[in-house]
Amino acid sequence: MLDNVKHIILILSGKGGVGKSTISTQIALTLLEKGYKVGLLDIDLCGPSIPYLLQLENCDVHQSDNGWIPVYTNVSQNLAVMSIGFLLNNRNNAVVWRGPKKTAMVKQFLTDVHWGDLDYLIIDTPPGTSDEHITVMENLKNVKCDGAIIVTTPQQMSIEDVRKEITFCKKTGINIIGLIENMSGFVCPHCTECTNVFSKGGGESLASLAHIPFLGSLPIDPRVGELLGKACVKELSGSTSAQFFDKIIDNLVK
Amino acid sequence: MTTNNSSMENSTQVPEHCPGTGSEEAGKAAACAGCPNQQICATTETNKPDPGIALVRDRLKSVQNKILILSGKGGVGKSTVTALLGRTIATTDHDLNVAILDMDICGPSQPRVLGVVDEQVHQSGSGWSPVYVDDNLSVMSIGFLLASPDDAIIWRGPKKNGMIRQFLSEVDWGHLDYLFIDTPPGTSDEHLSAVTYLSQAHLTGAIIVTTPQEVALLDVRKEIDFCRKTNIPVLGVIENMSEFICPSCQKSSEIFKATTGGAATMCQELNVRFFGRLPLDPKVAKCCDQGQNFYDVVPDSPAIKSFENIVQELKKLTPVSVVVS
Numbered sequence: 133m134l135d136n137v138k139h140i141i142l143i144l145s146g147k148g149g150v151g152k153s154t155i156s157t158q159i160a161l162t163l164l165e166k167g168y169k170v171g172l173l174d175i176d177l178c179g180p181s182i183p184y185l186l187q188l189e190n191c192d193v194h195q196s197d198n199g200w201i202p203v204y205t206n207v208s209q210n211l212a213v214m215s216i217g218f219l220l221n222n223r224n225n226a227v228v229w230r231g232p233k234k235t236a237m238v239k240q241f242l243t244d245v246h247w248g249d250l251d252y253l254i255i256d257t258p259p260g261t262s263d264e265h266i267t268v269m270e271n272l273k274n275v276k277c278d279g280a281i282i283v284t285t286p287q288q289m290s291i292e293d294v295r296k297e298i299t300f301c302k303k304t305g306i307n308i309i310g311l312i313e314n315m316s317g318f319v320c321p322h323c324t325e326c327t328n329v330f331s332k333g334g335g336e337s338l339a340s341l342a343h344i345p346f347l348g349s350l351p352i353d354p355r356v357g358e359l360l361g362k363a364c365v366k367e368l369s370g371s372t373s374a375q376f377f378d379k380i381i382d383n384l385v386k
Numbered sequence: 387m388t389t390n391n392s393s394m395e396n397s398t399q400v401p402e403h404c405p406g407t408g409s410e411e412a413g414k415a416a417a418c419a420g421c422p423n424q425q426i427c428a429t430t431e432t433n434k435p436d437p438g439i440a441l442v443r444d445r446l447k448s449v450q451n452k453i454l455i456l457s458g459k460g461g462v463g464k465s466t467v468t469a470l471l472g473r474t475i476a477t478t479d480h481d482l483n484v485a486i487l488d489m490d491i492c493g494p495s496q497p498r499v500l501g502v503v504d505e506q507v508h509q510s511g512s513g514w515s516p517v518y519v520d521d522n523l524s525v526m527s528i529g530f531l532l533a534s535p536d537d538a539i540i541w542r543g544p545k546k547n548g549m550i551r552q553f554l555s556e557v558d559w560g561h562l563d564y565l566f567i568d569t570p571p572g573t574s575d576e577h578l579s580a581v582t583y584l585s586q587a588h589l590t591g592a593i594i595v596t597t598p599q600e601v602a603l604l605d606v607r608k609e610i611d612f613c614r615k616t617n618i619p620v621l622g623v624i625e626n627m628s629e630f631i632c633p634s635c636q637k638s639s640e641i642f643k644a645t646t647g648g649a650a651t652m653c654q655e656l657n658v659r660f661f662g663r664l665p666l667d668p669k670v671a672k673c674c675d676q677g678q679n680f681y682d683v684v685p686d687s688p689a690i691k692s693f694e695n696i697v698q699e700l701k702k703l704t705p706v707s708v709v710v711s
Contacts, residue, residue, distance in 0.1 A: 292535055
């Protein structure tokens with residue numbers, strides 16, 4: 133199913149709530165803006181965020197002879213999305229599953245979705261180094277996977293979990309494209325003073341410690357979280373965040 | 387003491403469509419054909435209650451209040467709130483014994499937040515001795531069992547389950563008034579195991595932590611649904627990072643905007659108690675990174691005042707009776 137996908141990129145972080153899904157969404161949308169055909173796969177089964185972030189919450193997945201048809205964000209079908217969120221009847225329902233069931237679901241997402249021709253497939257993951265991650269890693273072994281982008285916030289508490297994720301990648305042979313430090317500062321809208329809410333520089337020092345490329349730091353911009361399906365590079369063009377995504381994607385497609 | 391960390395399990399152990407060992411179909415379903423455990427499942431041996439449940443019940447007899455800290459979403463401050471709860475109760479009332487159990491196997495944070503990163507756990511005749519942060523505050527975490535902070539626990543569910551059982555049944559807590567159990571995000575193995583093992587141990591209830599934005603509330607609603615499905619009483623919801631007070635101009639701004647009304651509205655919708663809001667204070671966050679007691683470092687932080695109110699309300703819900711020994 134992934135034969136016609138040219139590039140596969142994982143978005144990982146040992147820590148939750150650091151912005152994996154927001155960054156996955158913006159990376160997909162930026163690639164789309166640049167004219168690529170993109171797929172976005174959400175394998176966070178207990179807390180799928182992608183349908184909300186792209187405002188696709190009431191969409192359904194259809195079955196065809198070729199497998200599951202992903203949800204497309206527009207008629208030109210340049211952005212295909214798959215998430216367990218599309219399979220739930222009610223957005224408040226919990227998916228209370230143990231590992232083996234999650235493993236089977238992730239495997240289905242990787243083998244049964246008819247993505248068609250894609251330039252990029254972005255895979256958003258839940259926090260941790262457990263069932264979902266092991267399954268993805270095993271199933272991508274035989275496919276060409278470009279590697280993982282790791283997301284962290286600057287404070288020690290997050291860095292510590294992310295170090296474990298880097299060990300996971302190294303142990304399982306996943307190439308690390310680089311590390312993004314998210315939420316690295318907040319510019320007060322009243323006095324424009326920049327405060328390092330969650331400290332600063334942790335990502336960069338982690339990257340040099342672990343000998344992985346540092347892709348840059350992204351300040352907190354509440355507007356990015358509210359874009360809901362719109363590309364930051366287009367809507368907030370000129371902002372630090374837009375420049376950041378522009379740069380990341382230019383490096384990625386090189 | 388060390389565990390066999392960073393090991394990986396053989397992923398082919400469980401058939402893809404395994405009906406579950408507790409299911410009526412266990413050992414009889416089509417997927418069971420060829421499974422090495424088919425015989426065991428078919429004899430209904432697996433339907434008997436896990437002996438761990440009784441062990442946990444006996445071990446936690448001397449613990450009055452057992453409270454889970456849950457959130458569907460990661461990074462909302464579960465570990466920080468857990469540590470704040472433990473610290474606040476232990477610091478303000480020296481007669482109370484408090485303990486924290488860190489059930490986040492893949493990303494343990496409690497050793498860092500409580501400033502006991504390099505401590506070790508010791509084994510004694512009566513079980514594992516937890517690490518003492520203060521005279522009346524102890525903690526247990528998988529972080530103490532790892533040789534290096536880079537070590538990753540790459541375990542699938544069943545192995546995590548075994549670790550949680552050990553944490554609940556083999557730690558020698560002594561007499562406790564409060565045991566706070568910090569959990570990883572989600573509604574999966576760790577949560578189900580905790581609920582199963584605590585099923586006869588009189589779990590007091592769960593405190594749910596969230597941040598104000600919809601993308602977090604979305605997952606938190608699922609967690610409340612989980613509590614209802616598994617019959618865990620929800621004690622209440624704490625909204626963390628509600629506002630940010632700029633340290634230079636003292637004005638408040640919303641970093642994570644409550645576009646859908648925040649936790650208060652969600653609590654009304656779902657009919658659960660709203661404990662209150664906690665502001666985002668970089669100084670408290672820094673204390674947590676450095677493992678200091680914020681009561682010593684920033685006693686006048688607005689976050690601490692909000693927190694004391696929440697603790698008071700919690701104490702009303704979970705009275706501590708005097709034990710006559």
